[in-house]
Amino acid sequence: MDLNEKVTEIVADIFELDETEVADELTPDMVDIWDSLSQLRLVTAIEQDFDIKLSMDEIESIDSVGRLKRLVAEHVKLS
Amino acid sequence: MDSDLRQALKSAGSWADLQAVLHDVERDALGARDVHVVHRALSRSAKSDGLSADLRVAYLSNHTVEPLPGYVEVAAAFEGLCLASYVGPSGQHFQEVLTPGSGLESFGPDVILLELSMRTLSPRIYGEFLSLSAEARRKEREEIVGGILDWVMLARQNTDATLLIANFPRPVYSQAGIADTKTEYGEAEFYAELNLELLRGLRGDSRAFLFDLDAAITRVGTLGSHDPKLYYVAKMQWDAVCAPQIAEELLRYVKALKGQTRKCLVLDLDNTLWGGVVGEDGPLGVKVGEGDPVAEAFQEFQRAIRALKEKGTILALCSKNNPEDALEVFEKRPEMVLAIEDFSAQRINWEPKPANIASIAAELNIGEDSVVFIDDNPAECELVRQVLPHVKVIHLPRDPSLYAGLLRKTLDFEKLTLTEEDREKAEQYRENAERESMRTQVGDLESYIEKLGTVVSLGTARDHHVPRVHQLFTKSNQFNVTTVRYSLAEVEGFVADARFNLGVMRVEDKFGDLGIVGLYLVEDTGDIARIDSVIMSCRAMGRGIETALINRIKADHLASGRASALEAEFRPTQKNKPVATLFEQQGFALIEAGDDGSRRYRLEAGASETLECPGIAVQSMEND
Numbered sequence: 001m002d003l004n005e006k007v008t009e010i011v012a013d014i015f016e017l018d019e020t021e022v023a024d025e026l027t028p029d030m031v032d033i034w035d036s037l038s039q040l041r042l043v044t045a046i047e048q049d050f051d052i053k054l055s056m057d058e059i060e061s062i063d064s065v066g067r068l069k070r071l072v073a074e075h076v077k078l079s
Numbered sequence: 080m081d082s083d084l085r086q087a088l089k090s091a092g093s094w095a096d097l098q099a100v101l102h103d104v105e106r107d108a109l110g111a112r113d114v115h116v117v118h119r120a121l122s123r124s125a126k127s128d129g130l131s132a133d134l135r136v137a138y139l140s141n142h143t144v145e146p147l148p149g150y151v152e153v154a155a156a157f158e159g160l161c162l163a164s165y166v167g168p169s170g171q172h173f174q175e176v177l178t179p180g181s182g183l184e185s186f187g188p189d190v191i192l193l194e195l196s197m198r199t200l201s202p203r204i205y206g207e208f209l210s211l212s213a214e215a216r217r218k219e220r221e222e223i224v225g226g227i228l229d230w231v232m233l234a235r236q237n238t239d240a241t242l243l244i245a246n247f248p249r250p251v252y253s254q255a256g257i258a259d260t261k262t263e264y265g266e267a268e269f270y271a272e273l274n275l276e277l278l279r280g281l282r283g284d285s286r287a288f289l290f291d292l293d294a295a296i297t298r299v300g301t302l303g304s305h306d307p308k309l310y311y312v313a314k315m316q317w318d319a320v321c322a323p324q325i326a327e328e329l330l331r332y333v334k335a336l337k338g339q340t341r342k343c344l345v346l347d348l349d350n351t352l353w354g355g356v357v358g359e360d361g362p363l364g365v366k367v368g369e370g371d372p373v374a375e376a377f378q379e380f381q382r383a384i385r386a387l388k389e390k391g392t393i394l395a396l397c398s399k400n401n402p403e404d405a406l407e408v409f410e411k412r413p414e415m416v417l418a419i420e421d422f423s424a425q426r427i428n429w430e431p432k433p434a435n436i437a438s439i440a441a442e443l444n445i446g447e448d449s450v451v452f453i454d455d456n457p458a459e460c461e462l463v464r465q466v467l468p469h470v471k472v473i474h475l476p477r478d479p480s481l482y483a484g485l486l487r488k489t490l491d492f493e494k495l496t497l498t499e500e501d502r503e504k505a506e507q508y509r510e511n512a513e514r515e516s517m518r519t520q521v522g523d524l525e526s527y528i529e530k531l532g533t534v535v536s537l538g539t540a541r542d543h544h545v546p547r548v549h550q551l552f553t554k555s556n557q558f559n560v561t562t563v564r565y566s567l568a569e570v571e572g573f574v575a576d577a578r579f580n581l582g583v584m585r586v587e588d589k590f591g592d593l594g595i596v597g598l599y600l601v602e603d604t605g606d607i608a609r610i611d612s613v614i615m616s617c618r619a620m621g622r623g624i625e626t627a628l629i630n631r632i633k634a635d636h637l638a639s640g641r642a643s644a645l646e647a648e649f650r651p652t653q654k655n656k657p658v659a660t661l662f663e664q665q666g667f668a669l670i671e672a673g674d675d676g677s678r679r680y681r682l683e684a685g686a687s688e689t690l691e692c693p694g695i696a697v698q699s700m701e702n703d
Binding site: 009010013014016036037040041044045048049055056059060 | 082085110111112115116119143145146308309311312313315318319
């Protein structure tokens with residue numbers, strides 16, 4: 001599965017959205033339950049499923065699904 | 080978890096649908112994302128079914144306790160239990176139990192987990208250990224233990240919940256490094272003594288338990304259980320690797336509190352108790368003992384089994400073999416940890432295993448849902464699963480080095496406390512076998528009961544009876560007229576409240592002491608006394624002891640003039656048929672029969688008679 005698709009799937013699972021609703025432009029204020037706690041839940045799921053670790057700065061910088069995809073791509077490329 | 084399963088979970092509507100999907104899911108293999116998906120599905124189905132929780136669990140802590148409650152709810156769902164969770168505001172565990180109308184009070188917890196992080200509880204100990212004098216460290220320890228025990232006392236007074244108090248895992252590295260153990264009152268000593276004092280402070284408490292967080296964390300490895308950034312970002316102490324372990328530890332309590340403790344372990348022989356096949360390799364050829372890696376692994380497995388026996392699990396054998404071959408291994412191999420006498424029932428024959436297991440359950444007078452069956456053969460396991468769906472089947476992995484660990488990890492045999500009855504259970508079942516053989520010899524029931532020489536002692540329950548009484552309330556199914564499962568707090572309440580007459584019954588006979596095997600609970604409601612519960616362990620059934628017990632109720636309440644009538648009730652369950660007509664037999668008059676099979680009875684003082692219990696000597700309990 002393509003990396004972007006997998007991120008989309010995980011985001012959909014954590015925020016209980018349909019995958020078609022998960023666009024790169026999706027931001028926390030567009031999703032009711034996207035708060036700091038569920039953002040951490042998302043990060044934990046992403047870290048486990050891609051076997052990567054994000055830094056505190058990186059977590060704080062996640063302001064859209066697109067940004068998350070770029071972060072994951074960078075880490076996966078590095079490892 | 081594959082995407083099909085995930086999809087099935089998302090579309091599962093009812094609790095029953097969800098249980099069916101979970102059947103195909105491996106709990107240990109769930110990642111953080113899967114747990115979230117399962118958790119959402121649980122919440123949806125519980126809501127849509129209007130399900131009320133089997134157990135209400137509150138979490139009080141001084142850090143962000145998420146994601147723990149979700150993990151616990153998911154783990155419990157795999158055991159068929161629906162939990163409700165409440166997380167108290169961080170650091171307010173005292174306010175929560177003291178303030179009328181607090182979130183905790185309105186939630187009404189059955190269980191409270193108090194889990195405090197040293198980081199917040201004592202920043203000086205956590206961060207500045209080396210700058211404190213040994214004296215200051217000791218004083219800090221005393222204050223921490225004192226504070227927690229104070230909280231326990233207040234929580235006992237203000238809630239009915241069972242209390243679980245987490246101990247403290249040691250920091251990953253000591254601040255003094257390897258010199259810590261040469262320092263006066265270093266961190267190793269501080270944490271060891273802190274945890275020991277908590278353990279000792281709680282051991283004698285029937286309602287508060289030390290929650291061994293330290294052991295749960297150790298299973299993961301302290302380094303791997305904690306992602307430091309989660310603390311800085313969200314004050315979250317436990318990460319997604321650690322949460323499942325803590326959840327599983329908590330689930331042990333949940334299962335024990337819900338009476339989901341299984342009573343009997345049925346074992347196969349070849350490639351289960353020993354390596355190889357006795358019919359082919361011969362009794363001297365099968366592998367068990369020292370000097371060979373495989374043989375040692377089987378010996379270790381036997382040790383794990385024996386430990387279960389010692390804490391009161393009944394052992395039984397079910398193996399396809401010639402009985403002579405199998406018995407020869409027990410006779411000729413001193414390396415065997417288990418003796419043939421350790422097994423209270425044996426089926427070594429060529430009959431199908433489901434039939435054998437059903438007959439073992441019948442012989443021991445226990446339900447199929449009290450049985451765990453262990454076998455290495457996948458076909459046998461599958462057959463038992465299909466024919467006896469209530470039996471828990473454990474299929475052994477290929478590698479015997481994994482057997483012992485697998486058994487020790489099992490949640491099915493957990494007990495909150497070990498009572499005298501637990502420790503002597505195997506002995507008692509052996510005595511039962513002797514009774515049974517005498518019964519066959521003697522022939523008729525009357526002379527058998529005569530020969531048994533049964534002595535029944537009856538008396539009022541006292542504080543030290545609470546764990547055993549609670550065990551009888553949670554675990555007895557057959558001889559149980561109303562099957563109300565009372566909590567530890569409620570049992571304590573009955574002992575303390577003069578309005579309730581809670582009695583216990585000890586039974587002895589020529590073969591031995593059966594222990595506390597029965598109870599009655601009667602409530603004074605003015606002129607009428609209401610029999611709330613009459614319970615007897617299945618081991619004591621079948622010799623007319625119940626008449627002595629009911630006679631005692633009549634004497635306590637009617638003959639004494641305390642009440643003018645007794646009222647009683649029978650509420651049918653799938654298992655309590657043996658007591659369906661108990662009250663008729665004891666002279667009560669039926670006054671109402673419900674559509675659901677329930678029946679209400681009444682016995683006027685004028686109509687009450689003390690019935691004879693032939694062959695049974697009855698005495699008042701003294702100093703028990």
